[in-house]
Amino acid sequence: MVEIIVAPHAGFCFGVKRAVKLAEESSRFSHNGGKVYTLGPIIHNPQEVSRLQELGINPSLNGDIEEESVVIIRSHGIPPERERELKRVAKEVIDATCPYVKAVHEAVCRLTKEGYFVVLIGEKNHPEVVGTLGYLEECNGRGIVIENMEDLKEAFRYEKVGVVAQTTQNEKFFKEVVGELALWVKELKVINTICNATSERQEDVYELAPKVDVMVIIGGKNSGNTRRLYTISKSLNPNSYHIETAQELEKDWFQGAKRIGITAGASTPDWIINEVREAIQELCES
Amino acid sequence: MVEIIVAPHAGFCFGVKRAVKLAEESSRFSHNGGKVYTLGPIIHNPQEVSRLQELGINPSLNGDIEEESVVIIRSHGIPPERERELKRVAKEVIDATCPYVKAVHEAVCRLTKEGYFVVLIGEKNHPEVVGTLGYLEECNGRGIVIENMEDLKEAFRYEKVGVVAQTTQNEKFFKEVVGELALWVKELKVINTICNATSERQEDVYELAPKVDVMVIIGGKNSGNTRRLYTISKSLNPNSYHIETAQELEKDWFQGAKRIGITAGASTPDWIINEVREAIQELCES
Numbered sequence: 001m002v003e004i005i006v007a008p009h010a011g012f013c014f015g016v017k018r019a020v021k022l023a024e025e026s027s028r029f030s031h032n033g034g035k036v037y038t039l040g041p042i043i044h045n046p047q048e049v050s051r052l053q054e055l056g057i058n059p060s061l062n063g064d065i066e067e068e069s070v071v072i073i074r075s076h077g078i079p080p081e082r083e084r085e086l087k088r089v090a091k092e093v094i095d096a097t098c099p100y101v102k103a104v105h106e107a108v109c110r111l112t113k114e115g116y117f118v119v120l121i122g123e124k125n126h127p128e129v130v131g132t133l134g135y136l137e138e139c140n141g142r143g144i145v146i147e148n149m150e151d152l153k154e155a156f157r158y159e160k161v162g163v164v165a166q167t168t169q170n171e172k173f174f175k176e177v178v179g180e181l182a183l184w185v186k187e188l189k190v191i192n193t194i195c196n197a198t199s200e201r202q203e204d205v206y207e208l209a210p211k212v213d214v215m216v217i218i219g220g221k222n223s224g225n226t227r228r229l230y231t232i233s234k235s236l237n238p239n240s241y242h243i244e245t246a247q248e249l250e251k252d253w254f255q256g257a258k259r260i261g262i263t264a265g266a267s268t269p270d271w272i273i274n275e276v277r278e279a280i281q282e283l284c285e286s
Numbered sequence: 287m288v289e290i291i292v293a294p295h296a297g298f299c300f301g302v303k304r305a306v307k308l309a310e311e312s313s314r315f316s317h318n319g320g321k322v323y324t325l326g327p328i329i330h331n332p333q334e335v336s337r338l339q340e341l342g343i344n345p346s347l348n349g350d351i352e353e354e355s356v357v358i359i360r361s362h363g364i365p366p367e368r369e370r371e372l373k374r375v376a377k378e379v380i381d382a383t384c385p386y387v388k389a390v391h392e393a394v395c396r397l398t399k400e401g402y403f404v405v406l407i408g409e410k411n412h413p414e415v416v417g418t419l420g421y422l423e424e425c426n427g428r429g430i431v432i433e434n435m436e437d438l439k440e441a442f443r444y445e446k447v448g449v450v451a452q453t454t455q456n457e458k459f460f461k462e463v464v465g466e467l468a469l470w471v472k473e474l475k476v477i478n479t480i481c482n483a484t485s486e487r488q489e490d491v492y493e494l495a496p497k498v499d500v501m502v503i504i505g506g507k508n509s510g511n512t513r514r515l516y517t518i519s520k521s522l523n524p525n526s527y528h529i530e531t532a533q534e535l536e537k538d539w540f541q542g543a544k545r546i547g548i549t550a551g552a553s554t555p556d557w558i559i560n561e562v563r564e565a566i567q568e569l570c571e572s
Contacts, residue, residue, distance in 0.1 A: 178468040
């Protein structure tokens with residue numbers, strides 16, 4: 001009898017899970033022929049997007065939506081001005097913005113109110129950052145987006161600087177920026193808005209990989225966060241495998257294995273993780 | 287004709303300069319046989335302490351003072367409770383606490399008022415830190431002193447952490463502590479209370495040493511900050527010399543020199559710098 005252990009933080013993070021659930025619930029609006037859109041694909045996993053399309057949830061790729069339709073705002077959020085626009089056109093707007101992202105929107109306005117120039121550590125063109133900048137503008141705040149240490153210089157001339165980060169920001173870079181800023185500005189306030197889902201998933205692998213005979217990592221071959229999980233796992237356990245679906249599993253991998261570990265990248269839905277778990281179970285019992 | 291350039295930030299920092307000036311002015315109280323004390327030697331330079339003793343200013347080494355005497359609080363400040371004690375006993379208390387240190391006292395109370403647990407980066411037994419902790423207690427604040435990264439762990443369990451530093455704190459360590467804390471706590475506020483006198487003095491040497499034929503650094507052979515100035519200078523200009531007084535100068539050092547640079551550590555009074563400058567002038571002209 002083999003033991004199969006799924007890492008506690010495998011797959012979807014809290015915000016993505018919530019957004020997909022809200023999308024599923026919105027499928028009721030499509031029952032009488034109504035249109036239900038997500039603004040862009042709700043996650044970067046084609047299987048999951050197809051599954052939702054079968055439930056009547058269609059990604060609007062160019063952002064256009066029909067009048068009287070239902071629109072779902074994705075987990076990374078949008079600028080408030082855009083939300084008002086949607087509300088003018090749509091019958092209903094369902095806000096699936098991740099609560100951790102909403103916390104960033106709230107934070108930039110709080111910092112502005114307290115007199116801080118805002119430094120947002122993140123990728124300039126990322127939808128989450130675009131949304132947050134919209135909130136900063138809305139509350140008449142001033143600030144910049146920092147992608148590298150060179151960008152940071154502009155902030156040195158302000159006396160009071162407030163820092164927030166894109167929720168998926170790299171912790172090492174965040175730390176460097178904050179340390180540097182603390183030396184240059186008189187008063188610094190930092191609200192750590194990094195979501196710990198990514199680091200938790202990595203910690204799971206550090207914990208699990210050395211304890212099992214075989215480690216299976218599920219997720220897109222082109223997914224950066226999944227590849228990092230695989231690299232960590234391989235360094236701790238040579239019997240580590242990176243797959244996208246259950247079809248790639250090979251019986252040989254599990255020969256003589258007693259304990260098998262599974263984890264998955266952030267864009268892998270639970271049902272794919274479950275399929276893999278069941279397929280491994282079958283391979284080991286056959 | 288030689289050109290002698292004294293580095294702009296040579297010798298006393300602003301706070302020490304101010305404290306010595308206040309001590310000199312207090313000598314008037316000793317004219318009618320009154321006692322004037324400084325709580326401990328006002329600076330760590332025996333020549334300067336002797337000079338002030340001739341003016342009637344005596345260091346109280348154990349902290350005891352006679353009733354009806356005049357007491358001078360040194361630049362690093364004291365706890366408010368101790369100040370009240372002194373005021374009960376002394377005829378007059380002259381507060382020569384450095385304004386930059388007063389800013390730290392003010393900062394810990396402001397952070398407390400705003401709900402922050404205070405992290406004071408500094409040396410646990412340093413008089414400046416003891417004074418600041420007195421102010422923290424006075425305003426019912428909570429906090430810890432951080433000498434190393436190990437000490438920092440206690441702060442991780444607080445949601446709101448406010449950081450200040452001993453005014454002479456090392457910038458590199460300050461940066462590390464702030465960066466680390468930003469990752470662990472939800473909300474971090476940093477008030478950079480490091481005085482830039484030390485780094486300014488070092489920057490002077492980086493600027494001056496490569497431009498002169500000979501570089502003379504004045505200050506105690508056991509003074510850490512002076513030795514660091516000498517090390518920097520020597521690395522940029524092999525003709526660098528570290529002396530304590532003008533008597534140590536040698537004529538040979540200046541043979542053929544056109545430009546000579548001078549700087550001094552933080553505990554070196556201006557009159558010693560002037561003596562050295564004049565002695566060099568004479569050696570070059572003779």
